[in-house]
Amino acid sequence: MSDAQTQIPVTVLTGYLGAGKTTLLNRILSENHGKRYAVIVNEFGEIGIDNDLIVESDEEIYEMNNGCVCCTVRGDLIRVVEGLMKRPGRFDAIVVETTGLADPVPVAQTFFMDDDVRTKTKLDAVVALVDAKHLPLRLKDSKEAEDQIAFADVVVLNKTDLVTPEELEKVEATIRAINPAAKIHRTQRSGVALDEVLDRGAFDLSRALENDPHFLEAHDHDHDHECGPDCDHDHHHHDGHDHHHHHASDIHDVTVKSVSLRGGEMDPKKFFPWIEKVTQMEGPNILRLKGIIALKGDEDRYVLQGVHMILEGDHQRAWKDGEKHESRLVFIGRDLDAERLKKSFEACQAA
Amino acid sequence: MPTVAPLDLEGHCVAAVFLNDVPHFALADGAIHRLDNGQKTVQANDGLLAAFHDAANDRLITGGEDGKVFAVKAGGEVSELAGAGKKWVTSVAAGPQGAIAYASGKTAFVRFADGKIKEFAHPRSVEGLAFSPKGMRFGVARYNGATLHFPAAEGKPVELEWAGAHTGITFSPDGAFLVTTMQENALHGWKLADGKHMRMSGYPGKVKSLSWSVKGKWLASSGAPAAIVWPFQAKDGPMGKAPLELGTRGNTMVTCVACHPSQDVVAIGYEDGMVIAARFADAKEVLLRRPGKGAITAMMWDKEERRIVFGSAAGDCGVIDITA
Numbered sequence: 001m002s003d004a005q006t007q008i009p010v011t012v013l014t015g016y017l018g019a020g021k022t023t024l025l026n027r028i029l030s031e032n033h034g035k036r037y038a039v040i041v042n043e044f045g046e047i048g049i050d051n052d053l054i055v056e057s058d059e060e061i062y063e064m065n066n067g068c069v070c071c072t073v074r075g076d077l078i079r080v081v082e083g084l085m086k087r088p089g090r091f092d093a094i095v096v097e098t099t100g101l102a103d104p105v106p107v108a109q110t111f112f113m114d115d116d117v118r119t120k121t122k123l124d125a126v127v128a129l130v131d132a133k134h135l136p137l138r139l140k141d142s143k144e145a146e147d148q149i150a151f152a153d154v155v156v157l158n159k160t161d162l163v164t165p166e167e168l169e170k171v172e173a174t175i176r177a178i179n180p181a182a183k184i185h186r187t188q189r190s191g192v193a194l195d196e197v198l199d200r201g202a203f204d205l206s207r208a209l210e211n212d213p214h215f216l217e218a219h220d221h222d223h224d225h226e227c228g229p230d231c232d233h234d235h236h237h238h239d240g241h242d243h244h245h246h247h248a249s250d251i252h253d254v255t256v257k258s259v260s261l262r263g264g265e266m267d268p269k270k271f272f273p274w275i276e277k278v279t280q281m282e283g284p285n286i287l288r289l290k291g292i293i294a295l296k297g298d299e300d301r302y303v304l305q306g307v308h309m310i311l312e313g314d315h316q317r318a319w320k321d322g323e324k325h326e327s328r329l330v331f332i333g334r335d336l337d338a339e340r341l342k343k344s345f346e347a348c349q350a351a
Numbered sequence: 352m353p354t355v356a357p358l359d360l361e362g363h364c365v366a367a368v369f370l371n372d373v374p375h376f377a378l379a380d381g382a383i384h385r386l387d388n389g390q391k392t393v394q395a396n397d398g399l400l401a402a403f404h405d406a407a408n409d410r411l412i413t414g415g416e417d418g419k420v421f422a423v424k425a426g427g428e429v430s431e432l433a434g435a436g437k438k439w440v441t442s443v444a445a446g447p448q449g450a451i452a453y454a455s456g457k458t459a460f461v462r463f464a465d466g467k468i469k470e471f472a473h474p475r476s477v478e479g480l481a482f483s484p485k486g487m488r489f490g491v492a493r494y495n496g497a498t499l500h501f502p503a504a505e506g507k508p509v510e511l512e513w514a515g516a517h518t519g520i521t522f523s524p525d526g527a528f529l530v531t532t533m534q535e536n537a538l539h540g541w542k543l544a545d546g547k548h549m550r551m552s553g554y555p556g557k558v559k560s561l562s563w564s565v566k567g568k569w570l571a572s573s574g575a576p577a578a579i580v581w582p583f584q585a586k587d588g589p590m591g592k593a594p595l596e597l598g599t600r601g602n603t604m605v606t607c608v609a610c611h612p613s614q615d616v617v618a619i620g621y622e623d624g625m626v627i628a629a630r631f632a633d634a635k636e637v638l639l640r641r642p643g644k645g646a647i648t649a650m651m652w653d654k655e656e657r658r659i660v661f662g663s664a665a666g667d668c669g670v671i672d673i674t675a
Contacts, residue, residue: 064535065514078534083398086400
């Protein structure tokens with residue numbers, strides 16, 4: 001819908017029990033930031049703040065009746081968002097807190113697949129809270145912990161005071177290995193600046209790939225990227241980089257991997273059928289994909305993002321003078337054939 | 352020429368009904384406005400999510416964000432019938448002998464006229480509720496089908512299965528058919544005598560409004576650029592038959608339908624606020640209200656078949672007089 005100004009932004013908070021979600025939620029509800037939030041939780045109990053706009057909702061995953069196993073939505077969110085949006089003047093944004101074991105995918109897909117929800121709201125970002133101390137254990141005993149990181153736009157690496165600097169480096173490297181595109185914040189007691197988790201526009205095609213200049217470059221091994229004075233990336237995060245990114249198997253218990261592709265200008269007649277086919281065939285294995293594509297004969301950058309089989313793309317802005325017309329694409333998922341993706345991607349380049 | 356008496360209110364209109372022939376408008380903030388020698392207002396729920404017109408008792412049953420269920424009667428009498436705790440009450444229905452049903456999370460409740468309450472726990476969320484017109488029986492729309500309960504008796508419920516999420520539910524006036532609205536753009540029906548399935552699909556949008564015509568011969572529905580009206584005269588319902596498409600418009604969707612109490616005519620409300628009436632026999636249309644500020648969300652005919660009360664998502668409500 002074109003009525004963009006009335007779309008309420010939605011932030012999804014994931015993370016295991018004890019990772020610090022409630023602490024962060026309490027800050028969002030109590031800090032003086034001039035915005036009002038409606039919060040959808042699974043259980044009231046933990047939040048110590050009395051607020052009319054905290055809604056308890058039972059997680060309810062619905063498979064869509066279209067034969068696609070990855071097409072799942074959260075039925076309870078559809079109902080609650082519709083109810084909240086009947087009185088839209090009460091809040092400026094919505095925060096959805098998921099249970100510790102929740103799969104973030106149905107939550108996110110709800111905001112793309114349900115027409116009513118999509119008309120009235122827009123997914124802003126998925127934020128994963130991670131307990132620095134317990135992550136290695138979590139990764140051992142559950143797929144969900146890994147999925148939550150793989151799916152996140154922002155990772156809040158919390159409780160850093162409970163680990164040694166070496167342990168912290170290792171945990172951060174693991175997170176990077178699972179998800180090279182996410183922005184990582186090291187915190188204690190969920191002490192991240194709220195503007196780093198709220199109003200991120202991570203799913204907004206015109207903003208998503210713009211506000212993180214390191215997107216897709218975080219794992220550039222040749223380090224040719226030079227940050228300008230207005231680069232807001234946390235540079236110290238590079239400290240933790242070991243170069244395991246393309247080989248998740250180096251890190252124990254990690255099954256998600258990312259495939260980063262880079263090429264020149266693409267032939268639109270080849271590229272679009274290819275990406276359609278990849279998302280159709282590999283959809284169940286793809287958790288997220290993001291890309292900036294240079295199309296031959298097109299003056300604009302083309303930006304793409306996807307969740308499983310859902311693919312969104314649009315012209316973003318004109319290439320700047322002197323900007324290299326190159327295409328970059330990252331897939332985060334399981335059982336991805338990196339070699340085949342690379343070859344078929346490169347075959348889409350314009351002659 | 353039909354005339355419209357407008358009533359401009361603030362907010363989303365959840366229900367527009369006649370109680371004792373007086374137009375009442377239930378808004379999402381829980382305010383119940385009525386046009387009774389001037390505009391008067393009483394307060395029901397703190398956050399009103401669902402409403403059901405209990406025709407037999409001439410009252411409006413409401414449920415809301417405050418976890419409460421109210422009954423609103425003509426003249427502004429509001430009484431609290433039940434509470435379900437902190438969770439939202441998302442669906443309400445009224446049945447025979449003064450019984451009502453309401454849903455909160457995974458539980459359906461029935462409150463009998465004497466105030467006794469019975470709980471029906473479900474493994475998944477209770478999405479929609481409706482009483483059968485015959486006997487003390489009610490249906491629950493749920494994930495992968497519908498469940499029929501017999502609240503006055505002990506015994507197992509009847510499970511009707513169909514894959515997918517069922518969000519709303521209605522019985523035909525003769526009690527022979529059960530129809531659900533779905534998360535996908537379709538209706539599903541069961542012939543209750545033999546459990547035979549009826550698939551009614553092809554809608555470009557979700558179906559949110561259903562209305563049975565007089566004696567249940569037709570079922571009108573929203574969710575398309577026209578009112579989709581399914582024939583239910585045959586013993587197997589609409590199977591193998593095409594629906595009528597009435598009031599087709601190219602640039603907007605039907606959001607609300609309300610069948611005439613005695614004739615084969617349906618009032619059709621659109622996304623842009625327009626209201627027309629269309630006749631089944633020849634598809635003839637009459638404009639009743641020009642487009643307004645918001646989508647039509649609620650409509651009801653009065654007993655004299657002379658007026659239609661309507662509400663919209665933007666609060667521009669009113670009463671149409673078709674004889675004036």
